[in-house]
Amino acid sequence: MQLNHLQVDVPGGGPAGPGTSADLRTSKRAWVQAGEGTKGLAAPIGSALTKLKDGQAELGDTAGCRSAAAQQELYTSWHAYVEKVRKRCTSLGGLLASSGHDLAKPDESLRAELDALKGTYEDTPAVGGQSKGA
Amino acid sequence: MDLATLKALEPSEFENAADAYRATAAMADAAKDTVDNQVAAGIRNQLKGATATAALRELAAVSGNFQYVQTECGLVSTALNGFAFDMASAKRKLEAAIEDARADHCTVHADGSVGYPAGRKPGEEKDAPGGTVTGSAGGDPTAGALERQAANIHPNPYYGVAIEYADRIADALREATEADAKWEPRLRALRADDDLVVSDRDRTDVTSDRDGVAKAADSYLDSIKPPPKEATPEESAAWWKGLTPEQQADYLAVHPNAIGAMNGLPSDIRDDANRMVLDETRAKYQLDLAAIPKEPAKYAPNTNGSYPAAVITAEWRQWNDKYGAKKDRLEGALKGMQAIQDRFDRTGEQGLPEAYLLGFDPTGLGDGRIILANGNPDTADHVGVWVPGTKASLESTGGDLGRAEKLWTESHRMARGKDVSTILWLDYNAPDNVLPQATRGEYAAEGGPRLHDFLEGNRVAQQAADGTRSHTTVLGHSYGSTVVGVSAQSGPWQDLKAADDYVFAGSPGVQADHAGDLGVRGDHVWAMGADSWDDDLVREGGRFMGLGDNLAIPTDKSFGGMIMKSDASGHTGFYDEDSISLRNQAAVIAGAYGKVKLE
Numbered sequence: 001m002q003l004n005h006l007q008v009d010v011p012g013g014g015p016a017g018p019g020t021s022a023d024l025r026t027s028k029r030a031w032v033q034a035g036e037g038t039k040g041l042a043a044p045i046g047s048a049l050t051k052l053k054d055g056q057a058e059l060g061d062t063a064g065c066r067s068a069a070a071q072q073e074l075y076t077s078w079h080a081y082v083e084k085v086r087k088r089c090t091s092l093g094g095l096l097a098s099s100g101h102d103l104a105k106p107d108e109s110l111r112a113e114l115d116a117l118k119g120t121y122e123d124t125p126a127v128g129g130q131s132k133g134a
Numbered sequence: 135m136d137l138a139t140l141k142a143l144e145p146s147e148f149e150n151a152a153d154a155y156r157a158t159a160a161m162a163d164a165a166k167d168t169v170d171n172q173v174a175a176g177i178r179n180q181l182k183g184a185t186a187t188a189a190l191r192e193l194a195a196v197s198g199n200f201q202y203v204q205t206e207c208g209l210v211s212t213a214l215n216g217f218a219f220d221m222a223s224a225k226r227k228l229e230a231a232i233e234d235a236r237a238d239h240c241t242v243h244a245d246g247s248v249g250y251p252a253g254r255k256p257g258e259e260k261d262a263p264g265g266t267v268t269g270s271a272g273g274d275p276t277a278g279a280l281e282r283q284a285a286n287i288h289p290n291p292y293y294g295v296a297i298e299y300a301d302r303i304a305d306a307l308r309e310a311t312e313a314d315a316k317w318e319p320r321l322r323a324l325r326a327d328d329d330l331v332v333s334d335r336d337r338t339d340v341t342s343d344r345d346g347v348a349k350a351a352d353s354y355l356d357s358i359k360p361p362p363k364e365a366t367p368e369e370s371a372a373w374w375k376g377l378t379p380e381q382q383a384d385y386l387a388v389h390p391n392a393i394g395a396m397n398g399l400p401s402d403i404r405d406d407a408n409r410m411v412l413d414e415t416r417a418k419y420q421l422d423l424a425a426i427p428k429e430p431a432k433y434a435p436n437t438n439g440s441y442p443a444a445v446i447t448a449e450w451r452q453w454n455d456k457y458g459a460k461k462d463r464l465e466g467a468l469k470g471m472q473a474i475q476d477r478f479d480r481t482g483e484q485g486l487p488e489a490y491l492l493g494f495d496p497t498g499l500g501d502g503r504i505i506l507a508n509g510n511p512d513t514a515d516h517v518g519v520w521v522p523g524t525k526a527s528l529e530s531t532g533g534d535l536g537r538a539e540k541l542w543t544e545s546h547r548m549a550r551g552k553d554v555s556t557i558l559w560l561d562y563n564a565p566d567n568v569l570p571q572a573t574r575g576e577y578a579a580e581g582g583p584r585l586h587d588f589l590e591g592n593r594v595a596q597q598a599a600d601g602t603r604s605h606t607t608v609l610g611h612s613y614g615s616t617v618v619g620v621s622a623q624s625g626p627w628q629d630l631k632a633a634d635d636y637v638f639a640g641s642p643g644v645q646a647d648h649a650g651d652l653g654v655r656g657d658h659v660w661a662m663g664a665d666s667w668d669d670d671l672v673r674e675g676g677r678f679m680g681l682g683d684n685l686a687i688p689t690d691k692s693f694g695g696m697i698m699k700s701d702a703s704g705h706t707g708f709y710d711e712d713s714i715s716l717r718n719q720a721a722v723i724a725g726a727y728g729k730v731k732l733e
Contacts, residue, residue: 030180034189037173038196041165048161055154058147064139067217067314070321071151074210081326082158085199088330092192107185114188121195123331 028100031110035097038089045086052079092117135311137246137303140228143310145218152214156383159207163406166200167488169193175482190479198332205340205410208387209347210324213317215384216351220313223353224306231302238295246307248300250292262289269300271308320350337417340410348388358385367398367591371598374399394494397591400598401490401512408491415496416471423464426457467496470504473532477506477539485546486539493561493588502560504531508542509555511592512599516549516607518542518556518723519592519633521585523612523640524565534558537709541609544720548729555604556723559588562617577613578645578681582620589621589632607635607723611708612642612672615688616681619644622652634658635722638688639700639708639715640669642676647686649695659695660722660730661688662715664702672705699731 056075062068095117099110174193177186232242241249247268252261270277281301285294323343327336348355358381362369374396377385386393386407393399394407430453433444474491481488486508493505511517518541522534538558546554562581589608596603610618615638622636623646636652638644638661646652649659663669677687686693700715702708708715714731721729 027181030176034173034177034193037168037176038193041168044161044165048158051154051157055151058144059151061142064136065143065314066318067321068143070318071148071214071217074321074325075151077326077328078155078158078207078210080328081330082203084330085196085203088196088199092196096189107183111185111188114185114192117192121330123333124329 024103027107028103031096031100033100035093035095035100037093038096039093041089041093042086045082045089049079049082049086052082088121135307135314136244137228137242137307138244140221140225140307140310143221143225145222145225148214148218148221152211152218153380155207155211155214156380159204159211159383159387162200162203162207166197166204169197169200170478171481171488174479175488178480178482179485194479195330195332199330201409201413202327202332202336202340204406205387205413206324206326206343208383209340209343210321211380212351212355212384212387213320213324213347215380216347216354217313217317217321219351219354219357220317221310224310224313227309228303228306231299231306234302235296235299238292238299240292240296240299242299242303246300246303248296248303250290250296253290253292255289255291258289264290264292265296267293267296267300269297269302269304271301271304273301316350320346334417334420337414338421341414341418344388344390351384351388355384355388361392361396365398367587367594369398370396370591371398371594374403375598391495394491397587398594399591400595401492401507401510404492405490408494412471412474412491412494415494416468416475419464419468419471419496423461423468426461426464427453429453429457429461467502470502470531471496473535474504474506476532477535480539484543486542487555492557493559502531504534504560505557505588506535506538507555507557508539509553511555511557511604512595513553514555514604515552516545516554516724517592517596517604518545518554518607518609518719519559519585519589520556520609521559521562521611521614521617522564523610523614531558531560534560537611540709540711540716541720541723544716545723548717548720548724548726550724552724554724557592559585561585561588565613578616578620581617582645583624585617585621586624586632590625593632603631605635605725606633607637608633609637609639609719609723610641610644612640612705613676613681615639615641615644616676619646619652622646636660636695637719637722638662638695639702639719640664640672640705641688642672643680643682643687645681645683647683647693649688649693651683656694657696659688659693660698660718661693661695662698662700662702662708662718663689664700664704664707664715666702666704666707669702669705696730697733699733 052075059068059071062072095110095113099105174190174197177189177193235242235248239251243249243266247266249266250264252264254261273281281297282294285297288294323346358377359373361373365373374382386403390407390410394404394411396404430447430449432446432450434447436443436445474494478489480486488509490507490510491505492507493503495503520538520541522537535558538556542554542556545556561584563577565577589606592606593603608618608621610616618636618638622633622644634654635658636654640663641661644652649656652659663673673687673689676682677685688695689697691697698715698718700708700718701713702710702715707713708719710716718730721727
């Protein structure tokens with residue numbers, strides 16, 4: 001496994017003009033790599049979502065079969081969950097990458113944005129709660 | 135379930151849906167690896183500070199989402215396959231009954247009743263009229279006898295067979311209805327969480343989901359060939375290879391404990407399985423710990439006596455009797471599990487490779503069981519398996535993991551571009567003290583064969599991965615070296631090929647009086663001691679208690695091994711950074727024998 005196997009184009013000349021320290025360039029490149037790596041997950045997640053959808057294609061009428069109806073609910077919930085994870089990867093990855101691309105943006109503002117993300121996701125009682133599986 | 139529904143139901147459609155969930159679980163597995171071993175590792179490798187920490191926190195949460203998707207979608211796949219299996223069985227019975235009824239000139243109606251034509255029995259002059267019968271499911275012997283009697287009396291010869299088909303149809307419909315009722319709540323229970331925070335409660339829900347699916351899918355799972363009992367690693371590997379990808383995924387989804395512990399299976403599969411077990415165990419222990427009432431004040435001022443003193447309160451005593459030991463046990467195990475998590479979170483720091491959890495059990499053999507590799511041992515060129523000594527336990531895992539990492543860093547440096555994997559192997563009940571427990575050989579007698587089996591499994595997995603086996607060194611510290619010695623002498627004499635080199639540090643004896651007894655040449659058996667009172671105590675203590683053979687220990691000239699230089703200041707100093715003793719061990723792991731400094 002190569003830890004740095006993600007090859008990402010980082011703005012070379014442009015904004016990284018004289019006065020930009022090597023350290024800053026290194027850290028900006030690292031943020032871009034992390035961001036692109038995270039955003040890049042959207043593609044495999046997307047093809048999994050397509051497969052999930054295709055997997056349902058033949059399953060039509062559920063009348064008379066309780067499990068088939070339950071299966072449909074199951075699908076709806078997983079499609080939504082995986083979709084949410086995709087959005088999460090895209091937004092987190094976008095944040096990291098843009099911070100890497102923007103040489104003027106200080107680390108502190110990225111940190112504030114990351115901390116703001118923390119509040120976006122809240123836990124709710126497990127689906128079905130006590131009755132789950134009962 | 136009625137006849138039309140069962141007739142129309144296509145089990146293969148549910149199997150296709152199951153395949154899609156399996157693909158989703160595989161995607162999540164790969165995505166989790168990317169997040170952990172590339173993205174987060176890259177940040178750790180290159181960035182520091184509060185912003186990096188904040189980013190790692192968010193990435194850890196995303197990784198948790200993928201782990202949740204991997205485990206639960208794996209279970210959904212198993213559940214849908216199990217449902218399809220049950221339905222296919224019922225449907226086959228229904229179709230066979232309908233087919234047979236037709237062949238016997240009967241007509242099956244939409245409500246499951248069976249019509250029979252007019253007919254006469256031999257000797258009768260005219261046809262008895264046809265009719266329709268309704269079957270009943272689950273006929274008992276009495277009902278069966280009554281039906282036969284009725285059929286005998288009945289003038290129409292088709293009446294009897296029509297009853298038989300109607301009963302078979304009713305049986306098939308009942309089977310389908312029962313399976314449908316069984317699976318409905320199971321499937322509903324597998325619905326995804328509605329938020330992205332994977333809580334301890336969500337993780338323990340996964341465990342109960344797994345139990346539910348395992349029970350409900352028993353017929354389907356029974357159709358998968360079970361692993362051979364008391365199998366050699368070769369047999370286990372052959373069993374695994376013989377399963378279809380669906381069967382592998384479904385078996386893993388419901389039996390992660392068994393798969394995680396199975397020697398001979400690929401390391402990445404064992405790692406997947408053990409991480410599921412670790413995550414869920416940690417969640418359960420955390421919830422159990424949180425459920426323990428708060429510890430009351432232990433001391434109260436002495437109000438009775440004439441002297442000022444504090445006494446232990448009755449409340450505390452009661453609390454302690456009930457919860458004290460449990461709390462200690464949970465906290466100790468959680469500390470060890472946190473140490474494993476911390477190791478996962480160090481991947482990328484100073485180039486540390488990804489971790490493979492090859493064995494995990496919080497209570498196994500009393501001390502807990504942990505086998506953790508730094509780097510993939512299946513594909514590595516050099517593998518070092520390190521066995522810790524006395525007092526090793528889940529709770530003390532942090533320090534032992536650190537030693538295996540130091541061995542990795544040092545041997546990686548010496549391996550000149552070759553891949554190295556170092557493994558902490560703690561799967562024996564390590565003695566809790568040096569005297570008197572560690573002076574008895576029974577801990578090693580019990581652990582040695584298990585280590586042998588692990589090493590054999592490692593060899594099998596290496597050969598399966600790339601057709602070659604790695605250069606493998608087995609290292610033992612203190613009493614761990616006794617376990618290694620027993621392991622080397624376990625198993626059939628012919629197949630002592632699982633290890634190429636042995637390294638003993640502070641060894642109290644290896645149940646052998648000569649290096650050659652370990653199955654490799656003497657110049658591949660390495661030993662070192664520390665010039666200190668505590669190391670002398672362990673080594674000489676072991677010698678006189680008979681942990682060697684004929685009072686011999688590996689650091690004796692007469693033992694016939696290679697005595698290495700050591701600058702360890704004491705019995706626990708063999709793994710200090712930048713020490714000769716650490717470098718010497720690393721040189722053997724890397725096969726850089728020329729770099730070993732000898733006494």
